[in-house]
Amino acid sequence: MDFLKRNRKNKIQTGNQDLLFRRPYIGLITFTITFLNFLITYNLRNVETTYVAYFGVDLIITYLTIIFYALGIRVLDKKVPLEEDFLKRIMYQFTLHTISVVIFNILLNELFDNIFFGGGLLSLSFGYYTQDVPLAVVFVLLFHSIYFALYLVSERGKKQQMNLSNKRIKVLDGNANIFISFDEILCIYSEYGGTFVITNDLNKYGTEKTLKDFEEVLPHNFYRANRQIIISLSAIDGYQSSTYGKIEVMLKPLKPLQMPETIFISRDKASSFRSWFRRANNIQ
Template identity: 50%
Template sequence: MSIHFFDDKNKGKTLEAQELLFRKPYTWLITFSITTLNFLITYNLKNIGIQYLYFYVLDIITTYIIIEFYALGVKVLNKKIPLHQDFVKRVTYQLTLHTLSVVIFSILLNELLDYIFFNGERLSLSFNFYTQDTVLALVFILFFHCLYLGLYLLSTKRIAKEEKSPKVKVIQGMSFKLMDLKEILCVYTSLGTTYVVNDHNKKFVLEKTLGEFEEMSSGRFFRANRQFIVSLAIIDSFKSAENGKVEVFLNAGTVADLSGSIFVSRSKASSFRAWINAHRQ
């Protein structure tokens, strides 16, 4: 049985960071912030009257709808041109076609609401609206692009940092060796000593206990029982055994201690199968 890690297993994590912008608490916060800033820029507060409160509420609704339209465009782009597949092409489309569509939608929406609530007398075909408000909307859209793409880049940088495998110290003869977690196939105990087996089927003594290793290791390892922690790479095959257990056959080469099979207890059997399914193609 051949098992491989997903190449883009962290795709969901990177999407998760920037998609926070489109969750309701953040969407409303951004809506109020943009509307208030736009209001302060557009109107002279010295001459403000009660009608401006009406304008403000309507502008909040308008901004919220535009942000939802912006989010819809991003979702379409995420399906057609995901950031993790072709970043340059995606940014190009987002800065051109997506920006243009949001600007056009913003103009049409403002004109529609102006016609509904003000009989077209507030904005319709207004020179100030097209030379000031529309330009300001374009600035906000570009800022939103920068915020969205910036969150993506920060999340990929964070994940890349997390992906750097920590090293463990093992004993090699009379000296010590630092071994990358990605090199380790299996960790097990025998007669009170903890051993690691690397990807060349060589055995080393580990100063840590199984519990200590389990705490520092990532999801690429599974604690099969009290004696063994295994990676996917060392598993040759597995099958159901009596009493709900799972019998696991290891591909350990010349390591005598791993020549037979090991058993995953009934209580861990479902977790083991879920771990296998989550990391294989």
């Protein structure tokens, strides 16, 4: 299941919290929860061959439960978006959503028990409903806590990026000092020992800062393509694979400034560039 692709299709905003439902994280989480549950539930000092079957069935049940959890999140995203009423969303998620996920997990366990073990393993068992069910509740509540923690981290990052975008820097226009925001910058490059800033309106300004100085303060929509240039997302028309594992990046027309129409990303940075481009465009 690719949770983010479906969310984009439905125009639901996503953040770091939805990494929980994406590959490979959903697989790692499924295995981790199943393994921890196995350690708590079974006495592994007396391992039996049937435990392999138990683990396999528990793995499937955990995965399907997480998928159901993600579907519940999609419903809540539509009905009670996190951005609109965070406290109300917490209340719904920790109550109704928790109850629905736990009930779904119980039904799955009963169903799989009857299918694979003839109903003799846990159906209507006192031990299951007094030990395994409370443990499932704990796992769901822990999952909620991680989900909201990732959301808060995501929001904090967005605010920091917004503050950076609104930040202004000093550039030189002849003998005059002027100030421009990062949103106005198309690219920054070094040439003949100097550093220059190109703005969206194709004006060129000098600056006392180096490319390394800019790297430390620029928001996430800028990328250090090579030793000579930092490009913004808005400067890119597209890119394609080139020879020897390189990437050819097509820039927007900068002919009045005698800038190249394409630049090359080295093979060593190709993977980094693709990851940055996906993140900057919110492509999952």
